[in-house]
Amino acid sequence: MSVTIKDVAKAASVSVATVSRALNGHQNVAxxxxxxxxxxxxxxRYSPHHAARSLSSRRTQTVGVVLPDxxxxxxxxxxxGIDQVARTRGQHLLVSSYHGNPExxxxxxxxxxxxxxxxxxxxxxxxxxxxxxRNVDASLPMVLINAAQGRPQLSVGIDNYGGARAMVAHLVDxxxxxxxxxxxxxxxxxxxxxxxxxxxxxxxxxxxxxxxxLPGQFDEDSGxxxxxxxxxxESRPDAVFAANDMMAIGCLYALGxxxxxxxxxxxxxxxDDIPLARYVHPSLTTMRVDIAELGARALKALLEIEGAGExxxxxxxALLEPALVIRDxxxxxxxxxxxxxxxxxx
Amino acid sequence: MSVTIKDVAKAASVSVATVSRALNGHQNVAxxxxxxxxxxxxxxRYSPHHAARSLSSRRTQTVGVVLPDxxxxxxxxxxxGIDQVARTRGQHLLVSSYHGNPExxxxxxxxxxxxxxxxxxxxxxxxxxxxxxRNVDASLPMVLINAAQGRPQLSVGIDNYGGARAMVAHLVDxxxxxxxxxxxxxxxxxxxxxxxxxxxxxxxxxxxxxxxxLPGQFDEDSGxxxxxxxxxxESRPDAVFAANDMMAIGCLYALGxxxxxxxxxxxxxxxDDIPLARYVHPSLTTMRVDIAELGARALKALLEIEGAGExxxxxxxALLEPALVIRDxxxxxxxxxxxxxxxxxx
DNA sequence: TTGTAGGCGTTATCAC
DNA sequence: GTGATAACGCCTACAA
Numbered sequence: 001m002s003v004t005i006k007d008v009a010k011a012a013s014v015s016v017a018t019v020s021r022a023l024n025g026h027q028n029v030a031x032x033x034x035x036x037x038x039x040x041x042x043x044x045r046y047s048p049h050h051a052a053r054s055l056s057s058r059r060t061q062t063v064g065v066v067l068p069d070x071x072x073x074x075x076x077x078x079x080x081g082i083d084q085v086a087r088t089r090g091q092h093l094l095v096s097s098y099h100g101n102p103e104x105x106x107x108x109x110x111x112x113x114x115x116x117x118x119x120x121x122x123x124x125x126x127x128x129x130x131x132x133x134r135n136v137d138a139s140l141p142m143v144l145i146n147a148a149q150g151r152p153q154l155s156v157g158i159d160n161y162g163g164a165r166a167m168v169a170h171l172v173d174x175x176x177x178x179x180x181x182x183x184x185x186x187x188x189x190x191x192x193x194x195x196x197x198x199x200x201x202x203x204x205x206x207x208x209x210x211x212x213x214l215p216g217q218f219d220e221d222s223g224x225x226x227x228x229x230x231x232x233x234e235s236r237p238d239a240v241f242a243a244n245d246m247m248a249i250g251c252l253y254a255l256g257x258x259x260x261x262x263x264x265x266x267x268x269x270x271x272d273d274i275p276l277a278r279y280v281h282p283s284l285t286t287m288r289v290d291i292a293e294l295g296a297r298a299l300k301a302l303l304e305i306e307g308a309g310e311x312x313x314x315x316x317x318a319l320l321e322p323a324l325v326i327r328d329x330x331x332x333x334x335x336x337x338x339x340x341x342x343x344x345x346x
Numbered sequence: 347m348s349v350t351i352k353d354v355a356k357a358a359s360v361s362v363a364t365v366s367r368a369l370n371g372h373q374n375v376a377x378x379x380x381x382x383x384x385x386x387x388x389x390x391r392y393s394p395h396h397a398a399r400s401l402s403s404r405r406t407q408t409v410g411v412v413l414p415d416x417x418x419x420x421x422x423x424x425x426x427g428i429d430q431v432a433r434t435r436g437q438h439l440l441v442s443s444y445h446g447n448p449e450x451x452x453x454x455x456x457x458x459x460x461x462x463x464x465x466x467x468x469x470x471x472x473x474x475x476x477x478x479x480r481n482v483d484a485s486l487p488m489v490l491i492n493a494a495q496g497r498p499q500l501s502v503g504i505d506n507y508g509g510a511r512a513m514v515a516h517l518v519d520x521x522x523x524x525x526x527x528x529x530x531x532x533x534x535x536x537x538x539x540x541x542x543x544x545x546x547x548x549x550x551x552x553x554x555x556x557x558x559x560l561p562g563q564f565d566e567d568s569g570x571x572x573x574x575x576x577x578x579x580e581s582r583p584d585a586v587f588a589a590n591d592m593m594a595i596g597c598l599y600a601l602g603x604x605x606x607x608x609x610x611x612x613x614x615x616x617x618d619d620i621p622l623a624r625y626v627h628p629s630l631t632t633m634r635v636d637i638a639e640l641g642a643r644a645l646k647a648l649l650e651i652e653g654a655g656e657x658x659x660x661x662x663x664a665l666l667e668p669a670l671v672i673r674d675x676x677x678x679x680x681x682x683x684x685x686x687x688x689x690x691x692x
Numbered sequence: 693t694t695g696t697a698g699g700c701g702t703t704a705t706c707a708c
Numbered sequence: 709g710t711g712a713t714a715a716c717g718c719c720t721a722c723a724a
Contacts, residue, residue: 002459002483004701015711020703028709045480049460051406052701055397055716062440071426071638079425080417083443087450092457094408095439097429104433111438113348114395114717134391137348279625292417350717361695366719376693398717401700460701 003044012040023048054114062092063302064116066108067145068123070097073275074291078145081295082120089303098123102131109135118302120295122146143302145294147317148189154305156298156318160190160271163287163322164197165204167241167269170285170324172205176239176267180212182226182251184243191218194243194271212237216247223247227254230266238266245270245277245286252280273325283327294320349390358386369394400460408438409648410462412454413491414469416443419621420637424491427641428466435649444469448477455481464648466641468492489648491640493663494535500651502644502664506536506617509633509668510543511550513587513615516631516670518551522585522613526558528572528597530589537564540589540617558583562593569593573600576612584612591616591623591632598626619671629673640666 005023009016014033022029022037029037040046054060065082069075079095086093094116098105105123109132112119119136122145132153136142144155171179181198184191195213202209214229216222223242227250230236242248248270255262262268262282270277273288297318351369355362360379368375368383375383386392400406411428415421425441432439440462444451451469455478458465464487478499482488490501517525527544530537541559548555560575562568569588573596576582588594594616601608608614608628616623619634643664 002485005703006701016702017704017711017713018709021710024703030709033709047456047459049401049701050457051397051401051460052716053460053703055395055401055700055718056702056704058703058716060397069426070429071422073422076417076419076422080415083416083441087443087445092461093441095429095441097433099433110393111396113393114397114399115438139348276622276625279622351719352717362718363696363720364694367694370719374693379693395717398700399719401702402717402719404700 002049003046004049005046008037008041008044008046011044012037060092060115060117061090062094062116063299064112064119065093065095066105066112066119066121066123067095067097069099070095077291078122078295081292081297082299083295084292085296085299085303089299091299091303106131106135112140113137116140118142118306120145120298120302141302141306143298143305145298146189154301154316156294156301156320158190158289158294159319159321160193161197161200162319163271163289164194164241164243165201166197166322166324167271167287168198168201168205171239171241171267171269172201172209174267177208178212178237179209179239179241180214180230180237182214182216182223182240182242182247184216184218184247188218191243198241216243218244218246220246220250220253223250223252224254225250227251227258231255231258231260236260236266240266240268242268242270245272245274245284248284248286249276249280252282252284271322277325278327285324285326287322288325289322290320348395349392350395351392354383354387354390354392357390358383406438406461406463407436408440408462409645410458410465411439411441412451412458412465412467412469413441413443415445416441423637424468424641427638427643428645429641430638431642431645431649435645437645437649452477452481458486459483462486464488464652466491466644466648487648487652489644489651491644492536500647500662502640502647502666504536504635504640505665505667506539507543507546508665509617509635510540510587510589511547512543512668512670513617513633514544514547514551517585517587517613517615518547518555520613523554524558524583525555525585525587526560526576526583528560528562528569528586528588528593530562530564530593534564537589544587562589564590564592566592566596566599569596569598570600571596573597573604577601577604577606582606582612586612586614588614588616591618591620591630594630594632595622595626598628598630617668623671624673631670631672633668634671635668636666 005016005019009019012019014037018029018033019037022034023041067075070079083093096108098108118141120143142153144153146157147155168179179202181195183195199211202211214226216226223246226247231254240251242251248268252262252268255266260266270284270286273286277284277286297320301318351362351365355365358365360383364375364379365383368380369387409432413421416425429439442454444454465482466489468491488499490499492503493501514525527541529541545557548557560572562572569592572593577600586597588597594614598608598614601612606612616630616632619632623630623632643666647664
C-alpha cells in the first residue's frame with residue numbers, strides 16, 4: 001500500500017484537510033505550515049491518488065480521445081497536436097480506438113464515464129442521430145473532429161472545399177484551361193467536398209471551363225487507371241487535379257510511362273501533402289493540411305467549452321484551411337495559404 | 347448529475363449491493379433479480395463511475411503508456427500493437443509523452459499513481475539508476491520497451507545484434523567479401539548493438555573478412571557522405587551495410603550519382619524497413635522490425651505479470667528478431683526470419 | 693440470496 | 709488558520 005494523505009498529515013502533525021489545502025495551493029494556510037507539509041510530502045514521496053481525488057472533486061484532468069484508429073500518418077499527426085496541447089494544459093489523454101466497429105465504439109464511449117472531463121471524437125457513426133445520445137452523457141463536453149457538416153455538436157475539420165477551390169483557382173491563374181478531376185470514393189465526405197470545390201471553382205472561372213471528372217478510390221491504383229484513361233484519349237486535359245496525393249502519384253506514373261511529360265504536357269496536382277509527396281519526381285504540387293494543428297485546435301476548443309461550463313455553445317464548425325505547396329526540383333517547398341475562397345460553413 | 351448505482355437499486359427495488367453483484371457477474375444473485383437489474387440498468391443508461399469503482403476495487407483496467415513521443419512512424423506502430431492487445435483484453439490506455447524532458451517524464455510517471463494498474467515505459471533515463479525508484483511505485487507492474495540491456499526490470503526490445511549478424515551473414519553467403527559498415531550515432535544503443543553484430547559476424551566469417559567502418563548519424567545526409575567517401579577511394583568495398591535505411595538510401599544516391607551501379611558494383615543494404623524503402627530504386631534489402639509486434643508483446647508481458655501478482659519475475663529481456671527483407675524490382679518483398687545467430691541477452 | 697454498513701483517498705463544508 | 713467530518717460512487721465482508 002502506498003503513502004496516502006493521512007500519512008502525510010500524521011508525519012506533519014496536521015489534519016488531512018490542511019494537507020489537502022497546502023498541496024492544492026489554497027490561500028488559507030500558514031506559510032510555515034505549508035512549507036512543512038510540502039517538505040514532508042516530498043520526503044514521503046507522496047503522490048495523490050487519482051481515483052480518490054477525481055471521485056471527490058469530480059474532475060479528472062483527463063480528456064478522452066476516441067478515434068477510428070490510432071496508427072497511421074493521419075492519426076499519428078492528430079495525436080501529436082492533441083498531445084502537445086494536453087501537456088501544456090496539464091491534461092492527460094485516455095485514448096481509445098474502435099477499428100470501424102460501431103459496437104466497440106459505443107462501448108469505448110460509455111467507458112469514458114467518470115474517467116474524463118471531456119471528449120474528442122472522430123467517428124462516421126455520428127451520422128446516426130441518436131448514436132451519441134445513447135452512448136455519451138449529454139453533459140459531457142465534446143468536440144467532433146472532421147465530422148460531416150451539420151452536426152449539432154461543436155466540431156473542427158478541414159476546409160476541403162476551400163482547399164480544392166484554391167487549387168483549381170491556382171491552375172486557372174497559371175493559364176490551364178482544360179482541368180480534369182480525379183474523384184475520391186462516393187461515400188467519402190472529404191472527396192465530396194473537394195469535388196464540390198472543383199466544380200464551383202470552374203464555374204467561377206467562366207463558361208469556357210467545363211468539368212471533366214474521372215472516378216477514383218483515393219488509392220494509387222485508381223490514379224494510375226485514371227492516367228491510363230487519359231492516355232487513351234486523343235484530346236487530353238492540360239491539367240489534372242487528383243482528389244488526393246496517392247491518386248496524383250499513380251496518375252503521374254501512368255502518364256510518365258505513356259510518354260507524357262509532366263508538367264510540360266500535363267500538370268498533375270494533388271491534395272494532402274503526404275510524406276511521400278516530397279520524394280516524387282517531378283515534384284508534386286499539392287495542398288497541405290496541418291493535421292497536428294487540427295488536433296491541437298480540437299483540444300483547445302474542448303478545454304474552452306469545459307472552462308465555460310454548460311454554456312450553450314452556438315452550434316458551429318471550425319474549418320482549417322489547407323495551404324498550397326509548390327515544390328521545386330530539389331524538393332524544397334513553398335507553402336502559401338489557400339485563403340482564396342471563403343468557406344461555406346459556419 | 348448522472349445516474350448512479352443507487353438510482354438503479356431504487357428503480358429495481360433492491361439494494362445497491364445486489365445491483366453491484368448483478369452487474370459484476372457474481373454468482374450469488376437470483377437469476378430473476380439479475381435480469382431485472384440488468385434491464386433497469388440498461389433502461390436508465392447506467393454506466394459505472396470509473397473513479398468510484400477503481401477507488402474501492404483498487405483496479406483501474408487501465409495501463410499507462412509513457413513514451414518519448416507519440417507521433418512518427420515508430421511510435422505510431424508501437425501504439426498500434428499496444429492498442430490491439432489492449433482492446434482484446436479490455437484495457438484502457440492512458441498515454442503520455444515527455445518529449446525528451448526528464449522532469450516532465452518524472453511528472454508523467456508520478457501522475458500515473460492511482461490511474462493505472464501497470465506501466466509500459468520507453469525511456470533513456472532509466473540509465474539513471476534511481477530515476478525509476480524516485481518516480482514510480484515499486485509495487486506498480488512495469489515493462490520497459492527497448493531499454494538498454496542489463497536493467498533489473500522486465501523489458502522487451504529489438505534484437506539489433508542478431509539482426510545485424512544475420513544481415514552480414516547473408517552478405518557473406520551471397521559471396522561478398524569486402525563488407526563496409528556505416529555506423530550510427532555513438533550514444534545510440536541500437537547503433538551500438540548493430541555494430542557489434544557486424545563485427546562479430548565478420549569475425550565468425552573468417553580471417554579474410556576485416557571490419558571497415560564509416561561514421562554516420564542515422565540520417566540521409568551522413569549516408570550520402572559515406573557514399574561519397576567510398577567513391578573517393580580507388581579500392582572500394584563490394585557491399586555496404588548501413589546501420590539504418592535512411593543512411594542506406596543516402597549512400598545509394600551518392601553511389602548512383604558517382605556512376606557506381608548497385609547492386610552490380612556495390613550492394614547496399616539497410617536496417618529497419620522504413621516505408622520509404624519500398625519506393626527506392628534499386629530496391630533495398632533490409633531488416634524489418636515488427637514494431638507493432640514489439641508493442642503487443644510488451645503489453646502482453648505486462649498483463650501477465652499483473653495477473654501473477656507480486657511474483658518476483660526473474661529479470662530478463664525478451665528480444666524480437668528482425669526479418670530479412672529482399673525486394674525484387676517490382677517492390678514485392680520476400681521476408682525471412684533472421685534466425686541466424688542466437689541473441690546474447692536473456 | 694439479499695441487505696447493511698464500513699472503507700477506499702480526497703476534497704469541501706462547516707465549526708472553532 | 710485549522711480540524712472534524714460528510715460526501716463522492718462503488719465494492720465487499722459480514723449479517724440476516
